[in-house]
Amino acid sequence: MAELLYLTDAYVQTFEAIVTAVTDDGLVLDKTAFYPGGGGQPCDFGTLTADEQRWDVTKVKRVSGQIVHFVAGEKPGVGTAVTGQLDWDRRYKLMRTHTAMHILCGVIWRDYGASVTGGNMDPLKGRMDFEFETMRQELVAEIETAVNAEVAAARDTRVQILPREKAFQIPDLIRTKINLLPEGIKEVRTVELIGLDLQADGGTHVKNTSEVGRMRITDYKSKGKINKRIYVELE
Structure with missing residues (x-):
């Protein structure tokens, strides 16, 4: 199970994580500050970056017990270190x-x-x-x-x-x-x-x-x- 940073500190805006799984829709991380939506509150948006690559996170959703960060394009492989950045204003x-x-x-x-x-x-x-x-x-x-x-x-x-x-x-x-x-x-x-x-x-x-x-x-x-x-x- 991923470490859900938002549960204990809602003010985390950036974080470091490792890709643990890649799906057709996006990425699963070992930790995340992105809220996946629920209880009437919409999910977060933001970005994931690794080296010179950047992915816009357009949706975050809990799927089969995992939090999937929806991104488009060619995805990084399992084990890649990424930096997450929330759309903090939103x-x-x-x-x-x-x-x-x-x-x-x-x-x-x-x-x-x-x-x-x-x-x-x-x-x-x-x-x-x-x-x-x-x-x-x-x-x-x-x-x-x-x-x-x-x-x-x-x-x-x-x-x-x-x-x-x-x-x-x-x-x-x-x-x-x-x-x-x-x-x-x-x-x-x-x-x-x-x-x-x-x-x-x-x-x-x-x-x-x-x-x-x-x-x-x-x-x-x-x-x-x-x-x-x-x-x-x-x-």
């Missing part, structure tokens, strides 16, 4: 956005007890669905005020990898309506916005909520009898 925007989604989730869980029923994000914007029966403009304004108060509170982010048994002793660890963690997972990665939110999560986040920046709720829609969608953008 990644950092996604980190801010993902943490913003956790702030939104944490506020709505704390203040209204509503579970998450879905979500997705792009750099600096995203949407989340919650189990609300009704949604009105006054409620949306309350939520926007509350989430920006949490940004201003400058809450630190704490990431831990815990044994499954210990992780599931944490109350309300799973905030989604359906528990998406496979039964066979022995360790659970948790992301905590200290004092606000604690969830099982595999994505990348900023170190402090102050890095998120101001959040705006740009729209809301009913997606069903007890399913309301909230759209957020960052400034």
Whole structure:
């Protein structure tokens, strides 16, 4: 299994690695800082270089348990040393956005007890669905005020990898309506916005909520009898 650098340090921008396998689509490395996508967060982009050669990483995806870095053209052989470089501007925007989604989730869980029923994000914007029966403009304004108060509170982010048994002793660890963690997972990665939110999560986040920046709720829609969608953008 590759060493997944982003799990313990989301701020790694460049790294050295060895090619361990070559597929029709791309390269498998012994370590990577590229996030393969999941949990609503898109995959990273960037480049791989070796000597004078350079490959644009156009997609990263987990395939049959391996993380494949999709590249075009003639590929290096197994054993080649490469340097990985993330598209950091895009990644950092996604980190801010993902943490913003956790702030939104944490506020709505704390203040209204509503579970998450879905979500997705792009750099600096995203949407989340919650189990609300009704949604009105006054409620949306309350939520926007509350989430920006949490940004201003400058809450630190704490990431831990815990044994499954210990992780599931944490109350309300799973905030989604359906528990998406496979039964066979022995360790659970948790992301905590200290004092606000604690969830099982595999994505990348900023170190402090102050890095998120101001959040705006740009729209809301009913997606069903007890399913309301909230759209957020960052400034």
